[in-house]
Amino acid sequence: MKKLIVASVALAAFVAAPAFAADDMAGMNMSTPASKASSTSALSDAEVKKVDPATGMITLKHGALENVGMPPMTMAYKAKDASMVKQVHEGDKVKIRVENLNGTPTIVKLEKPS
Template sequence: MKAILRALAIAALVVPFSIHAADALSEGTVKKVEAAAGRVTLAHGPIENIGMPPMTMMFKVKDPAMLKKVKEGDKVRFRVEEIGGTYTVVRIEAAK
């Protein structure tokens, strides 16, 4: 019984951090939107989940419809994942 309680206590501590890390958003500024090409250029801080340092870079977007929500100069929070060997924005939203 003690082993079960200990395992539950550890899971209660670890799971929230794992979920947060899996959903972590990075911050940046939209420099250019290329909706027809499905690309966005972002000046961004570190992108922890892929180990990328701050820089300005063009990214492919998973769904070009996401680009309707942003324009040049917008401060954004976003998520990049490596899909098929390409760094791809899978989520983007206005920074609050």
């Protein structure tokens, strides 16, 4: 009888093992994009040249944005979050993060140093 119990426990552990392995894999896959994003989220200096609440666009004079392959220039960007448009005014010096979202250069982060 004792032998049978040991065999059952061993069998249960064997059956459970692949399930644990699968969970670990899923966890690793989930964490990959997050860690990648945090390591490449450097902010760049920019100056607000124009704010257009109607279209959600902010025109920025910015330095080189290496992650989207842009040299220094002045251009209008889509604000990812509508609250960004309310936050800034013409002439503000800001720190920004621009990323290509669905092929559109988009301000994903905007900080206004006080």
